[in-house]
Amino acid sequence: MKGLRFNRKHLCIPYAVFLVLFVIAPLFVIVYYAFTNGQGHFTFDNFVNFFTSTKTLGTLLYSFAVAIVTTAVCLVIAYPTAYILARSKMKKKYVLLLLFILPMWINFTLRITALKEVLSVLEGNISVYPFLNSVIGMTYDFLPFMILPLYTSLQKLDNSLLEAASDLGANKATVFLRVTLPLSVPGIISGITMVLLPSMTNYVVLDMLYNNTYIMGSLIGSYFSAYDWNNGSLISLVLLIIIFIVTLVTNRFSDKDANNKGAIL
Amino acid sequence: MKKYLRIIWLAIVLLFIYIPILVLAVYSFSEATVVGANMGGFSFENYINLFKNEELRNMILGTILLAFVCACISTVLATCGAIGTFYSKKLPKTLINTANQIPVVNADIVTGFSICILLIVMLRISKDTYIPLGIGHVVLTTPFVYLSILPKLKQMDNSLYEAALDLGATPAQALFKVVLPQLIPGILSGFMLAVTLSLDDYFVTTYTKPSTFDTISTYVVNATKGSQTEVKTALWALSTLIFLIVIVVVLLMNVMSSRKKEAKREKI
Numbered sequence: 001m002k003g004l005r006f007n008r009k010h011l012c013i014p015y016a017v018f019l020v021l022f023v024i025a026p027l028f029v030i031v032y033y034a035f036t037n038g039q040g041h042f043t044f045d046n047f048v049n050f051f052t053s054t055k056t057l058g059t060l061l062y063s064f065a066v067a068i069v070t071t072a073v074c075l076v077i078a079y080p081t082a083y084i085l086a087r088s089k090m091k092k093k094y095v096l097l098l099l100f101i102l103p104m105w106i107n108f109t110l111r112i113t114a115l116k117e118v119l120s121v122l123e124g125n126i127s128v129y130p131f132l133n134s135v136i137g138m139t140y141d142f143l144p145f146m147i148l149p150l151y152t153s154l155q156k157l158d159n160s161l162l163e164a165a166s167d168l169g170a171n172k173a174t175v176f177l178r179v180t181l182p183l184s185v186p187g188i189i190s191g192i193t194m195v196l197l198p199s200m201t202n203y204v205v206l207d208m209l210y211n212n213t214y215i216m217g218s219l220i221g222s223y224f225s226a227y228d229w230n231n232g233s234l235i236s237l238v239l240l241i242i243i244f245i246v247t248l249v250t251n252r253f254s255d256k257d258a259n260n261k262g263a264i265l
Numbered sequence: 266m267k268k269y270l271r272i273i274w275l276a277i278v279l280l281f282i283y284i285p286i287l288v289l290a291v292y293s294f295s296e297a298t299v300v301g302a303n304m305g306g307f308s309f310e311n312y313i314n315l316f317k318n319e320e321l322r323n324m325i326l327g328t329i330l331l332a333f334v335c336a337c338i339s340t341v342l343a344t345c346g347a348i349g350t351f352y353s354k355k356l357p358k359t360l361i362n363t364a365n366q367i368p369v370v371n372a373d374i375v376t377g378f379s380i381c382i383l384l385i386v387m388l389r390i391s392k393d394t395y396i397p398l399g400i401g402h403v404v405l406t407t408p409f410v411y412l413s414i415l416p417k418l419k420q421m422d423n424s425l426y427e428a429a430l431d432l433g434a435t436p437a438q439a440l441f442k443v444v445l446p447q448l449i450p451g452i453l454s455g456f457m458l459a460v461t462l463s464l465d466d467y468f469v470t471t472y473t474k475p476s477t478f479d480t481i482s483t484y485v486v487n488a489t490k491g492s493q494t495e496v497k498t499a500l501w502a503l504s505t506l507i508f509l510i511v512i513v514v515v516l517l518m519n520v521m522s523s524r525k526k527e528a529k530r531e532k533i
Contacts, residue, residue: 008436012349012361015342015407019364022404026379027367033382081278084271096275098515103282105511107465109485110504114285116489117292121301143282193370201372204467204482208489217374217468224378224472229386236375247370 027240033233046234056219060238063200063215066131070138070199071192074146077139078191082150083180086157097151101144108141112208115140119209130206130213137209138199145194153187154180189253197243286508293501298494311502314495321484321499328464328480335402336410336459342403343410344452348444351418365408377401377469385473397473405469406462410455417451 037043050056085097103111115137119126126133157180165175201217214222216239223232288300293312296305315321350361368376384390384397392398421444429439467482474483481503488496 008352008440009349009357011345012347012353012357015346015349015411016357016361016364018342018346018403018407019361022380022383022400023364023367026376026383029383029387030375030379033386077278077281080274084275088271095519098519099279100282102511102515103286105461105465105515106286106504106507107481107485109467109482110500110507111286113485113489113500114289114504117300118285118288140281140285143278197370197372201374201468204486208486217372220374220378224381229382232378233382236378239372239375243370243372243375 030233030236030240033230034237037230046231049231050234050238056235059214059216059219062213063217066134066138066215067196067199070135070142071195073135073139074143074195075188075191078143078146078150079188082147082154082187085147086151086154097147100147104144104148109204109208112137112141112205116209127210127212130211133209134206134211134213134215137205137211138195138202141202141205142195142198146191149190149194150184150187153184153190157183185253189250193246193250197246200242201239286504289501290505290508293498293505298498311498312506314499315502315506318496318499321496321503324479324484325481325503327478331398331402331480332460332463335399335406335463336456338399339403339407339410339459340452340456343407343455344414344445344448346407347411347414347418348440348448351415365411368404368408369412373405373466373468374472376405377472380404380469381472392473393475393477395475395478398470398475398478401469401473402463402466405466406459409458409462410452413455413458414448414451417448421447 034046035042035044037045081100085093085100088096090096116126119133119136123129123133161179161183162175165179166172170178200215201220203215203217203221206213206215206218216235219235220232220239223229223235292300292304294307294309296308296310297303346361346365350358353361380397380401384400385392390396425443425447426439429443430436434442464481466480467486470480470483474480479487485500488500
């Protein structure tokens with residue numbers, strides 16, 4: 001019996017090795033390159049340059065602005081949509097949901113091409129409104145990724161809780177604010193993580209909309225084309241730190257929610 | 266009245282999502298080379314070009330081949346990994362699950378760039394071997410396949426495996442004939458997810474691909490910077506084709522899954 005259990009466990013070795021070689025090792029390599037110069041000597045220069053140059057700091061702030069506004073716009077569009085879909089009494093409402101998340105499966109570069117053509121007709125010269133177009137482009141790209149988690153969490157909502165709240169005298173607004181909204185927080189959080197980080201890094205959307213503004217991803221792209229591995233690694237490291245912080249914060253939210261669920265049960 | 270408001274809201278969002286795709290679809294059947302211009306006559310020219318132009322054809326076939334090969338590799342890797350990890354002790358389990366989470370939460374651009382630095386810059390593996398590209402796509406897709414198999418393992422009835430052993434099956438036979446069949450739905454949906462992730466990827470591809478190879482994503486991005494009208498309008502045709510294929514596949518999958526559910530209900 002012991003020999004056989006040993007046998008099954010061995011199956012995970014190839015994947016474990018793969019993860020160490022191609023997921024964990026590259027992260028260490030990024031850190032190493034971020035703190036060395038072209039000659040391979042240890043240096044803080046890349047780091048200091050990043051936080052003293054107005055260009056890179058400006059890019060960091062600008063990406064935050066684009067990402068936060070995009071996430072907010074997605075949330076404002078997606079929440080009512082997911083709410084209406086999830087609460088609807090239609091029999092085949094998942095077919096309707098599919099219509100909203102179908103674009104997920106269409107290559108995003110092709111979708112952005114389509115958007116670019118339409119925006120060009122509407123705006124004339126699309127490079128005149130860089131910020132607006134960044135937000136429109138990112139929203140167009142990521143909206144389905146916000147609708148789906150919101151729908152899932154609103155769909156699970158227990159109807160009897162809402163009825164109980166209104167039986168106990170809460171009006172519609174109170175029911176929404178004190179029951180529906182808090183219970184959909186996990187959906188909101190996972191929607192935010194699906195949109196926030198990609199809209200800081202997906203510079204292709206901007207490039208395709210003839211945008212000459214820079215976000216964090218564009219910096220990596222331009223260092224890549226200039227064969228500047230060290231500065232490129234530093235930007236990646238900064239992004240990794242941001243991702244790490246966001247993950248920590250969001251994990252905290254979902255843990256709290258898990259406890260709440262336990263309390264309700 | 267309120268019901269109308271809801272329908273209007275949904276319609277507005279749907280219009281936002283579909284107007285660009287549909288406008289492009291309409292123009293793909295015309296002689297026009299700029300959206301918004303006079304459409305001229307009806308024409309299949311763009312669709313013919315899409316299949317006649319060798320560069321475009323190779324690019325499409327290359328993208329599909331890459332997606333399927335990488336999805337096969339990542340499905341095997343993730344299936345073995347998930348089964349092995351499931352029966353492992355707590356510490357290796359936690360470590361593998363955590364490492365598996367890294368590419369999931371990480372930005373694609375960081376995943377792609379870090380693999381490029383390790384394999385191409387540091388280890389000096391030539392891009393032209395397709396090894397960095399293949400590894401990049403497998404890194405991108407495997408964690409998601411792993412995550413779609415895991416719930417099936419948790420739902421599995423463990424006593425069936427024990428029963429197979431009691432009835433004289435070797436552990437390998439029990440694994441292949443009892444455990445694996447129960448994981449099939451998870452494996453299949455993981456495989457499909459891997460294919461779509463690989464097809465949609467831009468960042469890992471740009472940082473690891475050979476300069477002569479293009480996937481749909483990298484090709485489209487380069488084409489928007491160039492000024493070849495024939496290629497540009499052929500891509501409108503490609504976009505429309507992919508849109509139609511996605512609709513058909515999604516509808517078929519749903520019809521199939523709802524039929525299955527009905528069949529189950531009837532049995533009960």
